Amino acid sequence: xxxxxxxxxxxxxxxxxxxxxxxxxxxxxxxxxxxxxxxxxxxxxxxxxxxxxxxxxxxxxxxxxxxxxxxxxxxxxxxxxxxxxxxxxxxxxxxxxxxxxxxxxxxxxxxxxxxxxxxxxxxxxxxxxxxxxxxxxxxxxxxxxxxxxxxxxxxxxxxxxxxxxxxxxxxxxx
Numbered sequence: 421x422x423x424x425x426x427x428x429x430x431x432x433x434x435x436x437x438x439x440x441x442x443x444x445x446x447x448x449x450x451x452x453x454x455x456x457x458x459x460x461x462x463x464x465x466x467x468x469x470x471x472x473x474x475x476x477x478x479x480x481x482x483x484x485x486x487x488x489x490x491x492x493x494x495x496x497x498x499x500x501x502x503x504x505x506x507x508x509x510x511x512x513x514x515x516x517x518x519x520x521x522x523x524x525x526x527x528x529x530x531x532x533x534x535x536x537x538x539x540x541x542x543x544x545x546x547x548x549x550x551x552x553x554x555x556x557x558x559x560x561x562x563x564x565x566x567x568x569x570x571x572x573x574x575x576x577x578x579x580x581x582x583x584x585x586x587x588x589x590x591x592x593x594x
Contacts, residue, residue: 453527453528456528457528457529457530458530460523460529461520461523461533463519464516464519464520464529467512467515467516467519468516468517470512470516471509471513472513474509474512481505481509484498484502484505484506484509485506485509485510488506488510488549488553489548489549489550489553490548490549491548491549507553507557510557511557513544514541514561517540517541518561518562518565520534520537521534521564521565521568522562522564522565541569541572542572542575545569545572545573551573554569
């Protein structure tokens with residue numbers, strides 16, 4: 421065997437090695453993308469659960485939220501502390517969703533989970549006072565999230581988290 425033949429075989433082996441290396445890197449990138457999406461979904465679910473846990477564990481704040489979304493005019497009867505608590509609880513909940521939407525835009529969120537939030541947001545903000553609150557407080561959120569919420573609110577009504585039995589019989593829902 422001469423040196424030219426040995427060189428040719430070495431080049432073929434090198435090319436195969438490069439191809440396998442590229443395939444391995446591609447596999448690792450895909451695996452990392454999946455893990456990133458899962459981690460983002462878990463983090464958003466955790467943030468969302470934390471916001472909901474506050475409502476579930478504190479009857480006073482739950483009543484403030486229900487009253488606030490049922491009739492924002494009642495805020496005239498709310499103390500400044502009650503209005504502040506309503507604003508913060510709603511802000512915390514929507515910030516978790518805003519992060520999910522940011523991850524969705526960057527393709528770092530599982531595709532099958534984004535619909536959940538696209539139903540939830542109008543389900544809450546299309547309550548009698550939700551749109552009023554959104555107009556008053558939307559500046560607290562990024563321009564991209566504002567656009568996404570506006571599109572959701574302008575879409576034809578669909579199912580919402582309030583679909584079926586309302587948490588309060590006197591709270592109309594869309």
